[in-house]
Amino acid sequence: MASGMEHLAQLLNATLDAQHHRKAESALKDEAKKPQYSLALLNIVSTEAQPTKTRLAAALAFKNFIRHNYVDEEGNYKLPQEEVQTIKRELVGLMISSPPTIQTQLGEAISIIADSDFWERWDTLTKDLVSRLSTTDPKVTNGVLEVAHSIFVRWRPLFQSNELNKEVLHVVDTFGDSFIQMLGVADQQIEANKGNAAALKGWLETMSLLIKIFYDLSCQDLPSVIESNLQSITMILHKYLSYTNSIFDDEDDEVTPLEALKADICDALQLYTNKYDDDFGVYVHEFTNNVWNVLSSVGPQKRYDLLTSKALHFLTAVASVPRHAEIFNNEQVLGTIVEKVILPNVALRETDIEMFEDEPIEFIRQDLEGSDTESRRRAATDFLRKLLANFEMLVTQVVFKYISHYLALGKTDWKAKDTAVYLFLAIAAKGTVTAAQGVKTVNSYVNVVEFFQEHIASDLVADAGVEPLSKVDAIKYLHNFRSQLNKAQWEGAIKPLIQNLASTNYVVYTYAAIAVERVLFLTDDQGQHLLGRADIQPYAKDLLEHLFALVEKDSAPAKLQENEFLMRCIMRVLIVIKDGVTECGIDSVLRHLISITNIIKENPSNPRFYYYHFEAIGALVRYYSTASGVNLLPALWEPFSFILNEDISEFVPFVFQIFAALLELNPTLPVPADFKLLIDGTLGPTPWETRGNVPPLSRFISAIIPRAAKEILDEKKLEPILSIFQRLLTSKKTEQNAFDILEAVVGTFPAPVLEPYFGTIITLIFSKLQSNPTDSYKTRVTRFYHLVSARAGEPGMGADYFIKHAEAIQAGVFTPFYLTVILPTTRQFARPVDRKLGLISFTKTICDSTAFAQRYAKGWGFTTNHLIDLLKNPPQVTAGFGDELVAEADVDDIGFGIGFTPLNTCKRGPRDDFPEITDVPAWIRQYIVAANQRHSGAIARFASERLSAEAIEVFKPYVS
Template identity: 80%
Template structure:
């Protein structure tokens, strides 16, 4: 055992080494397949002889192992029962006794297990936790409370449900009374230890954890045990929101346990004010005064940042309740708020300027991306905007006095100017700043364009020693981009692009951000505000400059540090489309390949490499068949290196781009190199990573029609169908299964599929019986229509489907057709699907012997359903490159989780009959020819099987 643990420890240490981490991670994947791997990791975590970094790496590996290997999609255990029980027995005690960094990882692991098991499969947990609470040992108690909070905090974002209510009632039953008792025990211990630094800090942390758990317990509803103790709990909150202790006076950098406790109290106050005003309203006025006093007494030191934010968030909650908001409705009070609270917290501090200079990318993210939710500026702005919602004219008037004062001072003091601009942004913008359009509505009492022209435009145009003034000017344009018309933008775009040449990191990055967002802007018709013709004069220089800024990084980590530059490159390529061929596409491709080769060594910024592959996708989408680019050959070498080295973060992107290259290739043959990939994608290995299923299945679907002969000759159809079966079984991959199946059915004749078709139908029908989703039913019906529409020429057709279905179970087709096919087809929304339904129904009426003879009523139903589809004949628009490519808002993408689709590589809806352009004319021609071919049989059926209305509706098609 010892040697196993030593080997595991060596591998875990190697994962921390940048040079050897990938090899070590692959070796760990092999170890993870061995029995009791999870318990070996826990043994390492608990080993007091192992180095702390090794124990931490083991805790991290354990958490990740649990995330992927504890239960399957249906919540069934993937580990042996005895291993699960041992984990549950050991984990809580181990976490409580571990150092804080390890506690965090194990706490997350407990939370993951709780997701699937708590409370019904782990109903002993809360009693176990309560039994470990101590009235005298804060370390043990805090460990228990950390575990409890890591489980209960999961309730906060959830919607109410019976299951959730049962879980909370179960917890409150075991935990409620001990929790209330512990509040007064912790209070007593804080009093008893007020001069003993270590113990005081420990018990203040206990109180903090209890307040967080109070929030957890009340996040859905107030449990009775809290409701009956609301008065004493409120007194306790009062006591600690104003509590002071000279022990903490000398601290200045990091928040002490006292500030952390007060922050947690503000969180709880915010919850009670927002959610339980009926019960809690009577305490709000006094808490507002308390929190106001706290805000007025804290300084600008970083130590107070979180507390200041949380206090402001509580005041924002008070201002959100109309009857409480009235306490602010007074010019003098509002002036005091702006002077004492807003201004000190929106003014730039030394720490902001240090971050601007030393950590520019962090400064930008906090400022622009909303990752500054806990910044003083953001919290003060949110409070001011909430006051503005309630009292717009009065707040605007009060704030403008300060804006004008700071603008005047700003003539000689750039910091004052920065404050003025920030205040203007805060009162002018209404609602959130959207990622797509910036601010959509503005305060009716301000003039955004006039303010820009009078106070800001000069900073954009002139050289200045002070980069922050430049940044403010660019940010102003970025924020109000939707408020400027085309003519106003036309005069701003050139100076904006010129700022990309700034030597200052933040200035050129902001310029790239603003340029990219302007190029993204579209009008009501979805047309770009700045189309290709407007950007062409700048495109070549712009791209060269952006690539030079990225290349300046040198190392893998630095090259991919600034995702905003790559996002701008991507946007220019999307707007330029095939026009980029005249502006240095070869150079662009060389740069993108060089970047790929650098960052694959250590992928560290998911946003950067997402935009990077979107940029490559844009080149492929618009220029794939340009001979001078030779994209297929150029991308082959770097992409194969990624696959050979198993750079798992990039593999899904590579297969999406490979699939697009195949789909856009005019040749009906597989390019020589690609044949080696068929073997690789049919192996089980790549499918084990969940995020690989969509791109791999799309790649196979793209290669099937081009490699039909090889697949048939080398007997590869069976392994492809095995993959289909695996994908069909998964909840999240059944759509990918049908992508494969449609490619197979669209490529091979019925005779080739004969031996497999019964099994395919059995799998599909089995899943159809187990409460299928609408999307599953829709794909089943689309598959049926594809088979049915391929009637004639010894292909397939409705009779082929019926014969194989009836071989599985007699008379199964009638209910399937009446309850699944007909109603679902009527609900098809996409024109390509409705078009396929029309072709399928037409061929059924004209070619199916079974419908002609056996299903005579069904023939009539089919005709009626065809006529319904033809009331609004589906028009299918062809073309890959027409749609505007909007990448998903990056914050909506779960990076690193599952699969991230590339928008530039998105496949349009599959049209299996692109040669049929006008569906109604095709139906008429096909029916007339079939009627002739079958000696007037179709006209005879029309006469016998349709109602007078249906006959009249069909007459024009047969005339």
């Protein structure tokens, strides 16, 4: 056992080594298949003789293992019951006794387990926690409270439900009284240890955790135990908002437990002000004064940043409640707020300038992306905007006095001008600055274009004598108000904006790239780019070369992929210029992209960067691979095949999406020999074990089946492909991918080839229909049926082929299936391409099906009525590879590293199995007329016998 544990520890250490981590992670996957792997990891975590980094790696591996292997999607345990019980028995005590970094990982693991098991399958947990609370040892108590908080915090983002209410009630019943008692204990211990730094720190952390749990317990509803103790709880909140202790006076940068506690109190005050005004409203005014005093007493040091931010969030909440907001509705009060709170927190600090110079990429992310939610600047801006929303004219008047003052100072002091511009940005924008459009609504008392021309434009166009931060302010101004400029104004602004990419300052050229990319993304109300290909083409070649030079300035893998904003700009230029890339030197662009691929594949470290990178390659494939005489594959094959052979898991899903797009976009070209090699690799079980691989692998197989049908049959690969379909069908998460593969199979191979397998396919589909199927599952089943039915006319295919196999499974099964699944689901089809398939299928059924002609006379009538209904709104199917405009998801909505990230440049439109039929009603009329003649007037006769008089009138034009 010891040697096995030692081997596992060595593998965990190797995952921390950049050179060996891939092989180690692969070996860990094999270890994870062995019995009691989770317990072996916990054993390493608990072994104090192991180095902390090994124990931490084990805790991280345990958390990830639990995330994927604890329960299946139905909530059933995937681990043996004995292992589950041991984990629950040992985990809490282990977390309590572990160092803080390990506690964090184990706390997340407990939270994952709680998602499936708490409280009904783990109803002893809360009592267990209560029994472990200590009134004398803060370390033990804090461990217990960390576990409790890691479970209860899950409630915060959830919507109310009966199940959730029961869980909260269970916790309040078993934990509530002890929680109230521990508030008193922590208060007494803080008082008793006010001169003992170590103990004081521990008990302040206890109080902090108790306040976090106070928030957790209250986030859904106001528990009775808190409601009845609310007055005494508010006394504690007041006490610790005002609490001081000289022990912490020497700290400058690090947040002390005292600031952390006050920040947690402000968080709780914000919740209660927003959610429980009826109960809490009487306390709000006093807390507003209290928090105001806190803001007035803190200095500019970094240790106060979090507290200042949370205090401002509370004041913003107060300003959000109309009856409380009135305390701010006064010119003098607003002047004091701007002077004492807003200005000190929006003015540039030395730490901001240091970050600008020393950590430029961090400065950009914080400033631009909203990752500075806990920054003073952001919180002060949010407070000011909330006041503006309530008292627009008054706030604008008050703030403009300060803007004018700082603009005057700004003629000789660039920092003063920065404050003026920041204040203007804060009050000019109403609502949030959106990622897609920037500022959509502007304060009616300001003129953003005029302000730009008078105070900002000179900083944008000047080549020298402008501080880099002033340049950034000018670019950011354009970026934020991009929707407020019309096309003519942008045609004048784009050139000076692009020229700022030539700056030697990292932040300036990066902001320029960000602004250029967002402007190129901007669309009008008709969905057309504000600046299209013709507008950007004159700059495109130099722009791309310069952007690539900036990306490739440092060829170390981590450094090269540090700046995702540059790569996003490259991607956007390629999307906007489309096949105009030929004028930019396609070979050069491709060479740069492949060179970057070869560098970052050594150590993928920035998901945003490599997502944009593969979108850029996808743009070349989408807009250029169909050009005459072009073959991108040879250039892409070498780096991409290396990625697949080495199983660089971050990149594999992107590679298969691009390969699938190459196949789909060039349906007439022969399948490259290289792609045939890939088929074998995709049919083994290993690639499918990674959840993120399933959609792109399914798509690749679906794309290659019709192109390599002969090889698949000759080399007996159809059965392994159908095995993959069967495997994917078992899970709700992958059933859609299963049907993608099945449709490709059924749309490609003739009936005699499908014959040995078709009965099994229908059996699998029908058995899943018995167990509460989703609407999306029924849609895919119905589409599959129509695909078989619509192939009538090919030897052996059509509705009769489906009926024969269905009835062979169980006599009479087709009638309820058709009436309860096919007909109602077809009526609900939303996509034009699906309605088109349904119409073709119904048409061929009433014209060619022997079973419907002879056995299902009523069914023939029902089918014709549905056909008539669908023809009231005939589908217009547009050909093409997805939508013409590439509208990619906002990056913050993409779950990097979680599952699958789709490439929008490679997005495929809905599958159209009959692209040759363009005018569906005309085709239906021709088909029915021809069939009626072919069957000696039988269709017209059936209509007269089986349809209502009203339906006969509607149907008559289609027969005659």
